[in-house]
Amino acid sequence: MISKQAIARLSIYKRSLQLLRESGVEQVSSQTLGRIVGINPAQIRKDLAYLGSFGVKKVGYNTDRLVAILSQALGVTEVQKVILVGAGNIGRALLSYKGFAKQGINIVAAFDIDPAKRHGEGFSIPVYPLDKMRDFIRKSQIRIAVIAVPAQSAQEVADNLVSAGIRGILNFAPIAVSVPPEVIVSYVNLATELERLVYFVSATDIRKTEVRR
Amino acid sequence: MISKQAIARLSIYKRSLQLLRESGVEQVSSQTLGRIVGINPAQIRKDLAYLGSFGVKKVGYNTDRLVAILSQALGVTEVQKVILVGAGNIGRALLSYKGFAKQGINIVAAFDIDPAKRHGEGFSIPVYPLDKMRDFIRKSQIRIAVIAVPAQSAQEVADNLVSAGIRGILNFAPIAVSVPPEVIVSYVNLATELERLVYFVSATDIRKTEVRR
DNA sequence: TCCATATTGTGAAAGGAGTTACAATAAGCC
């Protein structure tokens, strides 16, 4: 199995390769890609080696082919449907974002307890009441959900999601949720990210350049 | 120097300890805290040992004292001022968020190229034109900035920030920015997080429970 | 056609990070 760090890097490669491809670049060496994404070329070659061997010596990798291979490996050859719970500040920002589609990810519906949050303001994704959630997940075979509700509701929402069949959760609430072992939870903790910066900036002496996930 | 993973965990401990303290808990063992945050108790003890030795055998740690020590270690004993560049979808979500203050972080101003983004809609933080940015950073001695502009503007914004004296950047744009070695850049890449979930959920067999940063 | 060389793929080395295990010990109880 590929490690979670490696998967994150594969996703980063994919995005950069898509951009390169769009600007007409057909071949790229691990060195050049490494410069673009800020990652050691040997690391890139090793990550790609998990998926097979499709570089050409003295030339590099075909951008088109590599994007296809990475999409396949990551499981986004066909669009992945995702739902969102909590159409507040963060939730609405996600609903308005057009960039996920290009990465093969589609937020297909949102759910919110508050009726006032249910008019689509600008974005075309519907916001439903909570009691539609379970059925929607079942009928549309949704496996991944984003939690963007207040911390005190996160566990309850997670429990509902899991019992409806959700297998992966991206949690914006700054609190650990407990789920069965077969469910994967990933956290986005922005306050932590900022505190991390505060620490490394405050520690004044010269140090490592980048803090990358 | 403490590793970036350890710093992230210290921040997580701090938040949970604050919650515990608020609900009247005065002492907590590494085991109990570990259960709450989902982290191995030995890991917690080791992380705390970086900062000194202030647990009490057979009792655990004093929540009050530990919050103070963690705040000190992370550099948030006094409120840290942060600026935001790009008051779009994500930027406005951050500006509306009340939760940073509790962690000792204060977004004091935002900057946007678009005049239409400059009315404070609900949030009290001012949104200024870009040409005020340099002076503001200098005068208010800001060291940390959040980039929430489109990818194609991110490098330009980063260059401006760095030349004005910014030392740490939290970048929401899904693109690597190049900065001098003394500047720290941290990335929030939501598409990557979702793709990672897609991968681990798709790889159907039984596997590790959580993907934590 | 043959050569010089840029680049891959990977084995080995180095460097962390996380976990286990346990001796030390202070607290609370009898």
Add this chain to the structure above:
DNA sequence: GGCTTATTGTAACTCCTTTCACAATATGGA
């Protein structure tokens, strides 16, 4: 006051990640 025991702090170990280094090799040019 002494004993039992929960809990810390840390040393040792294991596991995992990243980097280094280089042989293999396909390409493009002469």
